[in-house]
Amino acid sequence: MEVTKEVNSYRAVMKEKKYSPIREFIKNWKKQKTAFWAGIFIVLLIIIAFIGPAIAPYDPYKPDYNSTLVKPNQEHWAGTDAYGRDIFSRLLVGTRISLSVSFLSVLLGAVIGTFLGLISGYFGGWLDRIIMRSSDVMFAFPDLLLAIAIVAILGPGLNNVIIAVSVFSIPSFARLVRSSSLEAKEVVFVEAAKSMGAPHHKIIIKHILPSTLSSLIVFFTMRIGTAILAASSLSFLGLGASPETPDWGAMLSMGRDYLGTSSHVVIMPGIAIFLTVLAFNLVGDGLRDVLDPKTKNE
Secondary structure, three states, X not given: OHXXXXXHHHHHHHHOOOOOHHHHHHHXXXXXXXXXXXXXXXHHHHXXXXXXXXXXXXXXXXXXXXXXXXXXXXXXXXXXXXXXXXXXXXXXXXXXXHHHHHHHHXXXXXXXXXXXXXXXXXXXXXXXXXXXXXXXXXXXXXXXXXXXXXXXXXXXXXXXXXXXXXXXXXXXXXXXXXXXXXXXXXXXHHHHHHHOOOOHHHHHHHHHHXXXXXXXXXXXXXXHHHHHHHHHHHHHOOOOOXXXXXXXXXXXXXXXXXXXXXXXHHHHHHHHHHHHHHHHHHHHHHHHHHHOHHHHHO
């Protein structure tokens, strides 16, 4: 009988699902209702970014001077602009532009900032002082003002907007990763790896970097919303996309003269920017609650 009980208990244990980080993440993520639906909205935006030009009902670049400033109706769901171009079609195509510019700029800033933060926190000393004091200098300037200065030097254009937004993202990522690296390098297994003579680059890649990933993912997600606002602001000021480009910020800039008579020209791209930035911020908050063990215990 005892042998039978042991066999049955062993089988019961074997039938239990093994722990899976992915399964645990999905389980906790579904509990974040607001972030969950915001994530679905972002997925829809990404899909639209890929298929937007194919499903746009009208040519977003072709003017129609017989249908200028038409208010939203059954033919033009979001109305038309001063050149008769369908705003809904321009919003669909502009999704790819806004998301790609913001994602690439944040990705570039994250890569450079993470590298600087890792070597600053791990090695310390004069290297840490140089990197952190340089970051402090950049923090002294407002993000948008720094971006305007960079674009003014490089010239207007989406490529230069990506560079400008990535530059003011670098110190934020560097400081975030540095703080995580300072904690990680004091862990026992990192000290053991050092005592065994492991190369510095292997310690950084295998032990230090993984400990910063959760914070990086959260900050990266929330930073995309900031990048969308910055890129749209630069386009609004005429320093980003050209006026004929269906960029959300450029659409706002062209529609501001008609705010009193045809407000839909400004309201539609404004709503797109608002909902997108809000969605990324909500997803970032949800990811922080799921990935940060400190918030789980609160």
